[in-house]
Amino acid sequence: MSSTINTMLVEKRVIHPAPEFAANARISSMDQYRQLCEEADKDPDGFWRRLAESNIEWRKPFTKVLDESRAPFYTWFEDGELNVSENCLDVHLRNGNGDKVAIIFEADDGTVEKATYRQLHARVCRIANGIRALGYGKGDRAILYMPMSIEAIAIMQACARLGLTHSVVFGGFSARSLHQRIVDVGAKLVLTADAQRRGGREIPLKAAVDEALSYEGADVVEKVVVYERTGAEIQWVEGRDIRLSEVEAGQPEECDPVAVEAEHPLFVLYTSGSTGKPKGVQHSSAGYLLWAKTTAQWVFDAKPEDVFWCTADIGWVTGHSYITYGAMAAGLTQIVFEGVPTYPNAGRFWEMIQRHRVTIFYTAPTAIRSLIKASEQNPEHHPRNYDLSSLRLLGSVGEPINPEAWMWYYENVGGSRCPIVDTWWQTETGAHILTPLPGATPLKPGSCTLPLPGIDAAVVDEAGNELPPGAGGLLVIRRPWPSMIRAVWGDEQRFRTGYYPEELGGMYMAGDNAQRDEDGYFWILGRTDDVLSVSGHRLGGTEIESALVAHELVAEAAVVGRPDATTGEAIVAFIMLKHPAAGDAEAQKIADTLRNWVASQVGPIAKPKEIRFGNNLPKTRSGKIMRRLLRLVAEGKEINQDTSTLENPDVLKQFTGVY
Numbered sequence: 016m017s018s019t020i021n022t023m024l025v026e027k028r029v030i031h032p033a034p035e036f037a038a039n040a041r042i043s044s045m046d047q048y049r050q051l052c053e054e055a056d057k058d059p060d061g062f063w064r065r066l067a068e069s070n071i072e073w074r075k076p077f078t079k080v081l082d083e084s085r086a087p088f089y090t091w092f093e094d095g096e097l098n099v100s101e102n103c104l105d106v107h108l109r110n111g112n113g114d115k116v117a118i119i120f121e122a123d124d125g126t127v128e129k130a131t132y133r134q135l136h137a138r139v140c141r142i143a144n145g146i147r148a149l150g151y152g153k154g155d156r157a158i159l160y161m162p163m164s165i166e167a168i169a170i171m172q173a174c175a176r177l178g179l180t181h182s183v184v185f186g187g188f189s190a191r192s193l194h195q196r197i198v199d200v201g202a203k204l205v206l207t208a209d210a211q212r213r214g215g216r217e218i219p220l221k222a223a224v225d226e227a228l229s230y231e232g233a234d235v236v237e238k239v240v241v242y243e244r245t246g247a248e249i250q251w252v253e254g255r256d257i258r259l260s261e262v263e264a265g266q267p268e269e270c271d272p273v274a275v276e277a278e279h280p281l282f283v284l285y286t287s288g289s290t291g292k293p294k295g296v297q298h299s300s301a302g303y304l305l306w307a308k309t310t311a312q313w314v315f316d317a318k319p320e321d322v323f324w325c326t327a328d329i330g331w332v333t334g335h336s337y338i339t340y341g342a343m344a345a346g347l348t349q350i351v352f353e354g355v356p357t358y359p360n361a362g363r364f365w366e367m368i369q370r371h372r373v374t375i376f377y378t379a380p381t382a383i384r385s386l387i388k389a390s391e392q393n394p395e396h397h398p399r400n401y402d403l404s405s406l407r408l409l410g411s412v413g414e415p416i417n418p419e420a421w422m423w424y425y426e427n428v429g430g431s432r433c434p435i436v437d438t439w440w441q442t443e444t445g446a447h448i449l450t451p452l453p454g455a456t457p458l459k460p461g462s463c464t465l466p467l468p469g470i471d472a473a474v475v476d477e478a479g480n481e482l483p484p485g486a487g488g489l490l491v492i493r494r495p496w497p498s499m500i501r502a503v504w505g506d507e508q509r510f511r512t513g514y515y516p517e518e519l520g521g522m523y524m525a526g527d528n529a530q531r532d533e534d535g536y537f538w539i540l541g542r543t544d545d546v547l548s549v550s551g552h553r554l555g556g557t558e559i560e561s562a563l564v565a566h567e568l569v570a571e572a573a574v575v576g577r578p579d580a581t582t583g584e585a586i587v588a589f590i591m592l593k594h595p596a597a598g599d600a601e602a603q604k605i606a607d608t609l610r611n612w613v614a615s616q617v618g619p620i621a622k623p624k625e626i627r628f629g630n631n632l633p634k635t636r637s638g639k640i641m642r643r644l645l646r647l648v649a650e651g652k653e654i655n656q657d658t659s660t661l662e663n664p665d666v667l668k669q670f671t672g673v674y
């Protein structure tokens with residue numbers, strides 16, 4: 016964290032929007048930005064009402080904007096009714112844009128398939144009719160465990176059309192994690208594929224579903240719909256499993272959208288928190304859609320002729336808000352990519368931007384860092400070798416982007432011509448919160464700049480007092496906003512204590528540390544809890560610890576993150592075995608076993624990069640594991656601070672071997 020603070024204090028570069036960009040932008044000056052902020056400040060109800068009336072097509076108009084009577088369980092536009100899928104598809108058909116390309120899908124092997132809004136609408140309707148014929152609809156939950164595909168997006172939209180709440184599980188999670196989510200959300204229906212293709216490899220999906228459904232409590236699931244993506248051989252459970260092609264077969268290409276209440280849960284998305292169990296972040300229909308669409312328009316300065324590419328997976332919130340919902344509601348043409356940035360080589364992203372004439376490119380710092388490294392190793396795949404002149408705007412999301420990576424992105428990908436929107440937000444916020452507006456905001460490399468109009472963000476101390484510029488503290492949002500998390504699925508208490516702690520007197524606590532500078536710009540310093548960000552994936556340290564401790568060889572475990580030049584953070588596990596390893600070779604073998612175990616329990620993305628063994632863990636006299644000190648050990652730093660509060664200071668000396 017200290018390195019972030021240092022870079023920040025020396026970072027003085029300011030990049031102003033180019034006049035040509037500003038002239039055509041939706042929000043084209045700081046004056047216009049300030050005016051919107053003022054409008055929202057003076058009359059929040061009026062501001063949100065105006066946006067909700069102009070950006071959403073309602074089935075039944077709302078009369079009330081915000082209801083705070085059950086705070087922190089806020090509701091928005093409560094008596095209004097709408098259908099989210101209608102707002103993403105039908106509206107474009109009605110406006111004469113049915114033949115506009117909605118999705119350009121590029122497969123792992125480079126095959127390209129396109130779908131217009133009209134074709135996608137027909138597909139969504141057929142799937143929705145098929146799901147309805149199976150007996151599912153509003154009030155039910157469906158789990159998706161799908162590869163990046165037109166089908167996955169169509170299924171999410173089909174669920175929205177029926178008012179069926181979906182919960183997408185990222186394909187990199189294990190059968191155990193999938194099982195946990197299926198049970199927690201109470202899904203009657205699972206939609207998956209035989210396998211997925213990534214980086215030239217075939218990765219089974221249906222097999223993980225079969226395994227997940229063999230565990231206790233998963234008998235809530237009645238049907239498994241299988242999209243045949245690769246033709247891989249799979250097991251088949253008669254009566255339970257059904258092919259997507261059969262679900263769709265013979266279904267009409269029209270399906271009346273079900274009008275749902277504004278607060279109806281559109282989806283639940285699981286994310287890591289500070290305790291072991293992932294939490295199901297519940298989102299609304301109207302408020303969520305409103306901010307996903309509005310931010311897609313403002314922050315990406317969306318224009319009808321744009322070709323938008325968000326490289327996120329639909330298993331994460333970015334894929335929900337800016338692929339499935341935001342981009343579609345905004346009527347954009349977008350790229351959907353099945354593969355990985357490094358296959359068949361590290362020029363894949365640049366080649367795709369060139370091929371499809373992408374104008375807006377939105378990716379994660381971890382991808383940028385890995386491509387910087389790859390293009391240094393192999394200059395052939397450096398972005399300068401591709402025609403990236405179609406680009407006009409770049410975006411970054413998911414973790415802090417260090418100023419050096421920012422500048423590389425700006426110069427080499429954006430040709431020093433494209434603004435970069437560094438968007439800070441979270442699964443819980445639903446959509447962008449702190450971000451530049453590309454035609455207005457002067458940019459500072461490494462800062463996510465300023466709150467969007469309508470967002471009242473601040474940095475406060477632990478008692479909720481606002482801190483002066485330069486002081487690090489808790490990032491909070493002081494007023495509710497429409498796309499905010501509505502609940503932690505099935506756990507009211509966790510919602511209150513996790514996001515609205517009493518000490519902060521009604522402010523939303525993001526769980527990030529941040530600091531503002533003299534211009535009011537926000538600089539994110541990292542998480543306040545044990546949440547790790549590995550290659551932009553949000554993982555719970557406690558969750559990985561719980562998995563390790565559940566292994567028969569392990570007595571105790573502590574997991575921390577240490578900075579990594581490519582993945583942002585790397586997972587380091589400190590482990591006390593029940594019986595110490597007899598030598599190096601055995602320690603290595605055990606480390607490998609434990610890594611695979613974590614992969615099977617949480618997912619391959621959660622495998623520790625380093626494992627260190629000791630015959631105890633550093634603890635306070637009250638028995639608390641001192642993760643702060645372990646972080647220093649993981650970073651290879653000298654421990655010259657006072658360790659007198661430790662029960663067992665010598666323990667720190669033993670973790671020298673790295674496996």
Ligand code: PRX
Binds near residue numbers: 414527
């Ligand atoms: O720590 C912040 C970091 O990612 C966390 C949210 O993770 P998740 O819910 O998985 O959503 C990621 C995609 C929106 C935040 O608490 N984070 C996200 N965006 C940024 C960021 N940190 C710094 N700068 C960002 N632009």
